[in-house]
Amino acid sequence: MTDTALPDMQHLPTPDPDTGKAVAELDRAHVFHSWSAQDQIAPLPVAGAAGSRFWDYEGNVYLDFASQLVYTNIGHQHPKVVAAIQEQAAKLCTIAPGFGNDVRAEAAELITDHAPEGLNRVFFTNGGADAIENAVRMARIHTGRPKVLTAYRSYHGNTATAITMTGDPRRWANEAAGHHDGNVHKFFGPYLYRSAFYATTEAEESERALAHLEQTIVLQGATTIAAIVLETVVGTNGILVPPPGYLAGVRALCDKYGILYIADEVMAGFGRTGRWFAVDNWNVTPDLIAFAKGVNSGYVPLGGVIISDHVHDTFRNKAFPGGLTYSGHPLACAAAVATIKAMREEGIVEHAAWLGENVFAPGLAALAEKHPSVGEVRGLGAFWALELVKNRETREMFVPYAAAGADAAPMNAVFAEAKKHGAWPMPHFNRLQLTPPLILTEDEARQGLEAVDAALTVADSYYEG
Template identity: 65%
Template sequence: MTIEQVAISESRGPLLDPSEGLRVYADDRAHLFHSWAAQGAVSPIPVAGAQGRHFWDYDGKRYLDFSSQFINTNIGHGHPKVVAAIKEQADRICMIASTFANDKRGEAARLIAGLAPGDLNRVLFTNGGAEANEHAVRMARVHTGRTKVMAAYRSYHGGTSTAIGLTGDPRRWDNDAAGNSGSGVVHFFGPYLYRSHFHATTEAEESARALAHLEQTIIFEGPRTIAAIILESIVGTAGVLIPPPGYLAGVRALCDKYGIVYIADEVMSGFGRAGAWFAVDHWSVTPDLITFAKGVNSGYVPLGGVIISDEIHETFRDRVYQGGLTYSGHPLACAAAVATISAMQEEGMIDNAARLGEEVIGPRLREIAAAHPSVGEVRGTGVFWAIELVRDPETREMLVPYAGVGAQNAPVNEVVAACKQAGLWPVYNFNRIHVVPPCNTTDDEALHGLAILDEALKIADSYVTT
């Protein structure tokens, strides 16, 4: 039996009692307010347990997790080394304020800084990615004495005030309308060759023209007013957009030229997701600040942070940094981070993620693309992939409209429903299905999930108009 099968077998009884599932569902619907959702449309599946790359409901139906939940359980569910580390830490110290030195807090910071490129040697811990981006922007503004921050369309940086203002997708719109988003944000178009804003036909053209557009925006906004440029190293929720060769190095050069802080948002792409510790490693680029969360401890206990360059650290050597959090560097979260990083190193998960992308997921997705007229493009690296669905492969009309609502999204909703019915839990956003399993997914698990997806995409094909 697999670990997952043993876990389900051992949990039979109360945990797999359908009546208990009904009680869990009733409590949820009576008392919980769900994020990013119209409350009347919420109908969650009550989850009884999870192990490895699977989770299951109270009826015992199992799902292969191709979502890694919120693309954060990078080592899968219930990893025994991390669970044991959390239990051991709870027996010693559950909570100690960040004004004290703590062994796991310091060890986690040392390990994270050791994985970061260049002279990013210090860590400010937060509770998650949105707070990390909030603090990175605050540091950049104080460091430069400037106010504006530049961020890309087709991006997501978090749901808090400044972070949602940085965000370049429709989740920002209601916050803008309510006057809640951060001020001083300027958006620009990043590279996206499949739907190029720059009429490019090659990666080299896309990179050069996107950089020229960025520099023009800097010039017209006034370089001396711009504190930072924040970029997801690989755009995540908004499309798994892999930057073309030379683009991130070009951003680094523009930041150096104009004295702008370069913030790399690695909240989603970091800690193995892209087949490297940090996605910027693929292009040998060193930002001034790196924000992280999610995969740092596989989401077992909330944790995020900012990795800080020596130069920016010096700004605050004798100047008080006016920021902090009650739970900064929470001992349970940091113990989980230490155990997660150690497990990833000892079990070769980074290499496995890179190999899966190169030898299994990428080739199989390209076969799927060739077989389905609804697939316009597949793209990705490591365990970080997207399938772009279209109604017309010639015009590249999206299968569902950008920011579509209600019945407009039916084609993708039907594909997703078919996947779930067959035991696969995917991620989707507008006209894209994302393939983002844990870094320690096996070849057989990846191929099984992709076979389910292959079958479900026949539904998308039925909507193709040519």
């Protein structure tokens, strides 16, 4: 694939350690960082980025195997998107959401063009968390029901309802601080490698997970449940690809009990799985789709809810009680228009599918064969995880669930080795997750896999099997 945004690595900026030190000192003095104990972090000052790489002030260059937080789908500094933002800024920087705006309307049209049939309108938000919040609000008003069901292994955002919907440990401290939506309830999603249902095959896992979900619906009271919210492919919490039949089964349960199906595609959407939306891999149609991240690669904050016609009908003559000052911000929408058009013109979604099938799937399988610390490889497109273990027979996690401090030291060592070899993946508990830009070339992918190979040698040194 020709990557129009790839930097000329012969002409990177001259290293400037003094400026890097000044940036770090200013950051330390005034910036409060998310998800962190402030005195225990040392954020890397980044000097620049282009294509699939970014670099620091010391001159170290990294393959961005995390796409930052899984959002630079089109890569860094794509010239078509940068130009679109510049052109829009010269024309109209901002306009309130109550006005009509050409680029906002075009962005909505392009987004719905790629959505499943029957989802024809977009409510724009500033990011993924408020997309989830507003999707749930729509579902509750549409159904007249209060409850929402979500999976334990999930992440949906950091706003009040979204963090309660989240299944991972970031929820705990928020709930302890009183940030809790009492109408959110959890269930186990499918995860064959660590099955909650004693399944041994994908078919068993799918069937038993659906039976568990239906039992949860019945015991919670089907007539009290507004929505089931699922990440189509669970992202941060494991790159968990649903087994065949599962999402279709969820759709059927929602239809049976009058519940809305909300697909959280904030991370999995816009080509990440090798399809425009991850639900397309299983040909299911949700009632609402929450999106963000890849819609414009995070160049300007943007998210939204794609709304089915029947949910939209509820609000034809009833006001929707929600809105945001920057909903459909022109600069963000201009970036989305340029991103989607570039993805079409350059075959970026198709390239992501090709990378998954021809490079990542066989390359990671070979690494799993070589390294005993790899318990399982999962993924599709440019969305992959290596689950690391201390023992393949017992499947003991490489580091404990919710590991922090000294418990997380082995994974920190693995991550450090990957960076030493020029790649920046995403570690999360006992998983090393590989989520590079979709424009990644084959050569870059193989360079990244070589760095992961070196990192797994470190992981093997902790192996106890």
